[in-house]
Amino acid sequence: xxxxxxxxxxxxxxxxxxxxxxxxxxxxxxxxxxxxxxxxxxxxxxxxxxxxxxxxxxxxxxxxxxxxxxxxxxxxxxxxxxxxxxxxxxxxxxxxxxxxxxxxxxxxxxxxxxxxxxxxxxxxxxxxxxxxxxxxxxxxxxxxxxxxxxxxxxxxxxxxxxxxxxxxxxxxxxxxxxxxxxxxxxxxxxxxxxxxxxxxxxxxxxxxxxxxxxxxxxxxxxxxxxxxxxxxxxxxxxxxxxxxxxxxxxxxxxxxxxxxxxxxxxxxxxxxxxxxxxxxxxxxxxxxxxxxxxxxxxxxxxxxxxxxxxxxxxxxxxxxxxxxxxxxxxxxxxxxxxxx
Numbered sequence: 001x002x003x004x005x006x007x008x009x010x011x012x013x014x015x016x017x018x019x020x021x022x023x024x025x026x027x028x029x030x031x032x033x034x035x036x037x038x039x040x041x042x043x044x045x046x047x048x049x050x051x052x053x054x055x056x057x058x059x060x061x062x063x064x065x066x067x068x069x070x071x072x073x074x075x076x077x078x079x080x081x082x083x084x085x086x087x088x089x090x091x092x093x094x095x096x097x098x099x100x101x102x103x104x105x106x107x108x109x110x111x112x113x114x115x116x117x118x119x120x121x122x123x124x125x126x127x128x129x130x131x132x133x134x135x136x137x138x139x140x141x142x143x144x145x146x147x148x149x150x151x152x153x154x155x156x157x158x159x160x161x162x163x164x165x166x167x168x169x170x171x172x173x174x175x176x177x178x179x180x181x182x183x184x185x186x187x188x189x190x191x192x193x194x195x196x197x198x199x200x201x202x203x204x205x206x207x208x209x210x211x212x213x214x215x216x217x218x219x220x221x222x223x224x225x226x227x228x229x230x231x232x233x234x235x236x237x238x239x240x241x242x243x244x245x246x247x248x249x250x251x252x253x254x255x256x257x258x259x260x261x262x263x264x265x266x267x268x269x270x271x272x273x274x275x276x277x278x279x280x281x282x283x284x285x286x287x288x289x290x291x292x293x294x295x296x297x298x299x300x301x302x303x304x305x306x307x308x309x310x311x312x313x314x315x316x317x318x319x320x321x322x323x324x325x326x327x328x329x330x331x332x333x334x335x336x337x338x339x340x
Contacts, residue, residue, distance in 0.1 A: 040307035042115055047094060047290065047299035090123040092293050094301040099132030099169055103139035109146050111304035117153055125156040127293070128176070129286045134167025134189060137243055143168070144250065147175040151254075160286040161185040166268050170279070171247060174254045180289055181271040181280040188279055190251060191266025192243045194236060200227045255279075 056075070060068050093116045097105055116126060128147065134140065150157045159165070159176035166189035173179050173187070181187055203210055203225060210225040221232040248264045258278050274280045293299060 040305055042111070043303045043305060045301040045303075047301055048294050051291070051294055089296060089298050090125070091120070091298045091300060092125050092127055092290075093120060094127045094129065094290070094299060096129045096301070096303065097132065097143070097172070099130075099135065099140070099143070099172075101135035103132075103135060103143045103168065106139060106143050106146065107306055108304045109143060111306075112302050113146050113149055115304070116302060117149065117155075120153075120155050122154070125158065125297075126150050127158045127160060127286075127289070128172075130159050130161055130165050130169065130173055131163050132165055132169025132172060134169050134171075137168065137192070140168025140171050141250075144172045144175050147172055151175055151177065158289070160284075160289055161187060161271075161280070162286050167191065171250060174251045174279075176254075178282065179280045180282045180284050180286070181274055182285045183271045183283055185271045185274075186268050187271065187274040188263060188268040188277075189266060190247060190260075190264040192240045192247065193266075194222075194240060196222060196224055198223075198228060199225055 052075075056072070059071055063071065095109070095112050095116070097109055099105065120126070132140075147157060147159075156178075157176045158178045158180060159173045160180040161169075161173060162182045162185055164186040165173040165179075165181075166186050170187055170190060179187075200210065212220065212223065212226055214220050218235060221235040222228050223232075244264070248260050251258060251264070252260055255278065263277055263279060269277060269279065271280060271283055275283055290299060
């Protein structure tokens with residue numbers, strides 16, 4: 001009897017722990033959602049002023065009082081001259097894109113691109129700070145199409161990659177006139193994958209039948225619950241090869257000098273190797289790029305915030321947690337996934 005109560009107590013403890021973890025995740029998601037729910041619209045930040053305020057804060061701390069006053073006076077005089085000057089400096093519009101499996105930042109991206117295209121002149125440029133492991137094919141294809149709108153308008157487009165632009169992420173990056181990567185950023189993974197568990201044997205062993213009725217020869221081939229045949233797998237393989245061909249065609253369009261036979265193998269490379277292969281054009285971090293640009297250009301970070309219903313925000317945050325769990329187990333794989 002005592003063993004029963006011990007086992008029951010352990011079971012109860014596990015259950016309480018799991019429930020508490022779920023409540024914590026939902027509570028964290030709700031708190032984050034409330035912070036993000038206050039407004040919707042375009043936000044513009046002057047990065048030159050931001051960088052200058054950081055420098056001023058440090059100078060004020062390390063310089064002597066008279067030195068700081070002299071520096072501040074010189075800065076004011078310089079700002080007055082710039083304000084009175086009739087000469088306008090060229091502008092760099094900075095857009096941040098952090099991807100996930102569903103490329104859920106695309107709605108914001110399309111608004112940001114639309115706004116920039118209404119304002120940008122021929123001497124301006126767009127810089128996209130991209131972090132994207134890849135994901136669903138059609139979603140990332142749409143994201144790449146948004147960047148293509150910039151290039152089609154003959155506005156110089158630079159994509160900078162500090163961490164990763166792989167698979168669908170590289171599909172976006174390759175659209176740029178210039179790809180700038182950090183030395184250890186991950187680029188490439190020009191390949192396609194579809195993976196799906198199959199529970200047919202488990203269902204069969206429990207006497208459960210699975211019925212699936214379709215109209216159209218290829219409406220469904222590989223399935224999670226039915227018995228898959230070699231013909232089903234061959235058909236899915238053909239579909240993946242077709243998507244891979246489209247992927248290679250898109251990359252070849254924007255980077256015609258690439259040896260696709262060498263780089264479109266599904267492999268990924270770090271920045272230094274990616275530069276050698278022609279996947280990137282320059283080795284630098286986005287910080288270095290923007291710091292140099294700020295010397296003779298006006299930098300504006302453009303961000304569009306979308307207000308979403310609470311339920312959708314909660315589900316998005318829970319999805320994000322699940323994606324992090326998935327990434328922990330598959331962090332060395334950066335392939336696109338087909339919609340199911």
